[in-house]
Amino acid sequence: MSESLILRPGAVALPQWRAILDGAALALDPAALPAVERGAHAVEAIVERGAPVYGINTGFGKLASVRIEHDDLATLQRNIVLSHAAGVGEPMPAPVARLMMALKLASLAQGASGIRPQTLALLEAMLQRDVIPVVPAQGSVGASGDLAPLSHLAAALIGVGEAWHGEQRLPAAEALQHAGLAPVQLGAKEGLALLNGTQFSTANALAGLFAIEDAFRAALVAGALSTEAAKGSDTPFDPRIHALRGQPGQIIVADALRALMAGSLIRESHRDDDVRVQDPYCLRCQPQVMGAALDVIRAAAQMLHTEANGVSDNPLVFADSGEALSGGNFHAEPVAFAADMLAMAVCEIGSISERRIAMLVDPALSGLPAFLTPRPGLNSGFMIPQVTAAALVSENKQRAYPASVDSIPTSANQEDHVSMAAHGARRLLTMAENAAHVVGIELLAAAQGCDFHAPLRSSAPLEAARTLLRAQVPTLQEDRYFHPDMLAATALVRSGELVRSVGMALPGAETAL
Template identity: 40%
Template sequence: MTTHAKNITEVTLGDGQITIDEFVAVARHGARVSFSDAYVDRVRHSRGLIERFLDENRLIYGVTTGFGDNVTEVISPADAATLQRNIVLSHAVSVGEPLSVEVVRAIELMMLVGLGQGYSGTSIEVLSLIRDLLNNRLTPYVPGEGSVGYLGPEAHMVMPLIGEGRVWVDGEVVDARTALADHGLEPVVLGCTEGLTLTNGTHSVTGIAVLLAYDAVRAATVADIAAALSLESLKGTIKAFDARLQTMKKHPEQAAVAANVRRILDGSDIVEKYRDYRVQDTYSLRAIPQMHGGAKRAINDAQTVIVEELASVGDNPVIFPEGDDGIALMGANFDSTFVAIQADLVVNAMTVLAKISERRTDRMVNSAFSEMPAFLSPVPGLNNGYMIPQYTAAALYMEMKAASMPATVDSVPTSANQEDPVSNAYLAVTKAYRMVGKLHHVLGIELMCAAQAHDLRPDEAGSAASRRVRELIRSVVPTVTDDRFFGDDMEAIAGQVADGSIIAAVEDVVGALD
């Protein structure tokens, strides 16, 4: 399933639900954002309601009360703006290495998506400034560690809106107020509830999760491609992928994986030659439909939940525009447990894909199993060949396994026990987001070894799709004859995994994969 996020140049918010492709187009590829008339109307109506509530001095959390355990403290309407500025300044306390530009952009976009639904009371002026930051590629500098689910990173993200903090401009970190002025933009003064709406909620968790879902789905497809090339390289039997066998398990993902492998290897002389070479293969070849299929089910289920959250309102309070009066309801829609549990599950699913991929890599470099020269070197002994890249794959798999402990089961109470359990969703999604990168490298190493294995048997023709993948790899990584520096090779192929090039190469031959 090839997507075209990088080909989308503008996304209009407000007339329908944003798609994952559109979301990634903005966050990763710099597509411009605009608002529909309906978007602007909804936002202005909601803003009018919250300002009326303030004028009437209604008792509403974060509008006329303090935050967290300070909910018992009543705030004068005269102090509304100070209250909102204070939440931003006091909550900007995340630490450590900064979040990547694409992650910050994803969170900013999620702010626009969520707050633009017209249930939060944020003004169109504030949302327009966030849009302008995105469109001018002024990206807030956001330390990325120290969040139990929200607040800290978001507050750093809001700082430039009020003329504080720093932003990335063309790879350099500069003063936010100066950067705004250089682009003809001015800071805003946050009105009632706006500091809360921008820092509270599911913005960061959902924004990162959308990127995670996009990448994990595609990595799972690359896993099928890498497995097919390895099956060909190791003289595996295609019989284990027979469609009749898959019907005995009632999991559609298993049948889809088997169908992908059959299509990728269609027309392979190698596959036909070795169809009956063994009675059955080792698990890492024979169980590809079952193990890949199980992982894909988890990833697909996670994507469904993440898309649901993308269409949700994760704020507190929620402003319902019922008639001219309206009502503010306080609850816990800011909680991200739905997404967090799925992010934890995606880590486990990706680790399963890494586990079986590394085993296939090991079989290709191990001459006891591969029936090829040791470590895929034409002159083993003098040359180490791909001995150590397999170490790298093994280490990455173990790192992923160590990260598979669910974050969502953990909790430390905060805010004087007012928030007695916390979702820990931020850790869940940031961990999962990092693990996709490790999986890209594990799959890249398998593809690198499979390409070399094919080169060692030049007289045996693979399928058209496998030849296309090998040609793509060889466009950036030459065949190994003598030992050389393999680090750049591994990074180059991992890049092809990450950017969709591997999938595109196969789908150009066989059509869209499931």
Template identity: 50%
Template sequence: TSGEPVYGVTTGFGRLADVAIPPEDRTALQHNLVRSHASGVGAPMDRTAVRALMLLRANALARGHSGCRVVLVERLLALLNAGIHPRVPEFGSVGASGDLAPLAHVALALLGEGPAEQGGVESPVGGLMAAAGIEVLALGSKEGLALINGTQATTGIGVLSLLAAERALEAAEVAGAMSLDALLGTPEPFREEIQNARPHPGQKRSAARLRGLLAGSEIRESHREGDPRMQDAYSLRCMPQVHGAAREALGYVRRILETEANSATDNPLVFPEAGVVVSGGNFHAQIVSQALDLLVIAVADLAAISERRVERLLNPDLSMGLPAFLASRPGLESGFMIAQVTAVDLLAEMRILSHPASVDSVTTSANQEDHVSMGLAAARKASRAVDCLERVLAIELMCAAQGIDYRRPLRSSGAVEEAHARIRLDVSKLDGDRMLGPDLETLTELIRSGELAALGTETER
């Protein structure tokens, strides 16, 4: 009412912010914004990712600083509750000014335009909304901008990747404990006093969990006396230090994503109590992009140490009496030889993904938007990297379980035996060469389920 220009309400966007928009065109301005910015390409995002970004955008609007009506939040939630998911292409955002293209594809659906998926079938969204009794929206001032200017695609995929990474970390400690016992390793390096001498919280937590996972192992007791080895290799001995570093990295990522998920991330922001509308930069996803780059580095290192444990399980020069490649008849059979090759391929992919996206800024919008976060690229990398980690860990679990079988009649700890029994529910011991791909997919799903996260306690030995 003051007559002062308000970005995206009485003006154009980006480099066109100096173009004044007359009152009679301001509704068209918002619709044009959504249609023009729905310019993503590529395969559609996973349904879970689309649901995450829709929910997070609704939550951001509900913060009350976006200058829009409550009905926008209600419509987003109505689509979610009806299982209607706009088709959102995976490419189209540089993470500043927010995730414009992905969010525009969602906003387009609220106008009754574009394709959407419901029950695995893609259809025009207008028909799906009509069938569900959801009315098409006509946008008011700033509402198109409020819907598309935010970091919710980056953050949504990031949150899903973080949750999967946290589950995978817990599975990594189960796999590591099982591998250590199968290799006749010692849990002595996990003693509490060693961790207290270097008291990083992640290291202490991982060591405590490994102690709990290995407590009461008959296999350990069988070689406690008279073992000529002075120390285990780093991939066994340094699990608390390596896993703990990943645990701390993921803790940092969690803190960043929790804050971002509950923030107002568009521009300009409206502060009703002060009676001001202020342009700012909360749409810039640099802190999220950097956090997700860190997530990739952390999970790549978890995969690296896991692959080294697989090598020790399969190498007859290192495996403390286990048959070569854990085959029942080495030579005639190859056992898990090529499973390790697959792990190395996955690890190579993860190392490529570890290159940071957050340093790859490219200027856009006629040099107005001259530093960007590449947040969505970081999120895509994170999702792919966690998928690779889960598969590497599946290979270790398969090999470690076979190693435990070869230590019979000795039993491992209660927690390791529980994990072994769970694996054997779905994947039988390898008594002759067979195609391993289906078994690895089964174990990957076991890791994703989170079942292994509950195993083990922090009981001290």
């Protein structure tokens, strides 16, 4: 195994969560273990005292008033895992499930959940040996925690259900055996500690955040290139304009667009005596739209960073006083709001990108050949890729209805207000993929538009991006099978290659965390 990322509970940065999603090896900071041991000892003391404490020696949810005898405590914890593993639908993507496991590991390792060191060690070993539970993606309402999906995670630890081991999908007990591991018998409170929390919603929201960040940065490059293709002006990116408004994201985006276009001969070719006074909004208002999206992305990132480093179990064990306090940290309202914010942002990233595509294919607006083909009529050029972009944008609009405003009572009205964070977070990867396709189509259209301006060239950063694209997708001279071109362009967006090609830092979700 390569050198491990050290997981320090309560202090994990967003780039580290992203690295874990991408498959980085990890190890729990040993400095966390004393707190874990103190929490486990506190649970043992509560059991010995015998006073009723929720989740330790009582039933769950509406059954919290049912007292459980000492000899049945281990059975109670196994039963909650088995009964709550009630998810349906396709499995969540294995990388996202892996991130969910790491989030759970970091939460439990803060010592407030009463987990035993040996149970925590098994979860860590599963991550290190690539044993990833198969987790049905549907079934959580985002409170009381992500119960169903996290129960499927917990089930794998006791050898029940299914798990991936590498590329193999196996019964969980077999997956553990192949990895040289053995199932654990859960102690008091451990089943509840494993399945209570917001880690499913948070993992999906973080995965969506990272994919949306990739689409956002690529859209800055594509938007600048579209401005060049339409022979648009960089005057709207003048810093004096944005300083007067003061919106931070707007200022940052204007700076980035101005830097992307700096030194362009295409821009210089029409700087003087251009009869056009103002460009369409899709060009002129890029700083305002994309800047607002950036501010929203960063606000959501801050909320998710906090959630990922917190403890969302219930009850919470305070070893210093020997108490277990019932509360509501499992309620995923912060994640629901963050996911809704990200959904709106990715909608707008795709929406303004599609408007630039529509502008470029319209000769009345762009001054370019109709549908960006040298021989329109005989060839349809970019006619239908623009339709595809429009379809994807509308699909994202339909998906963007806020999940956080919905609620439905559960557990016989004991759990009477829920966040629906799981729904809000789960849609984000699909929405980000839709936006990546739209930005990929814009990249193709913008590069094609710039080809018509030869021998004039754009700026060094944008020419580097165009060279990267043209290494895989040649200029469209005559109609050809378009689908592979679109897949190639989307791959450049999704992988980050397009952004890296410009050789300059572009803004994203990073904040002063």
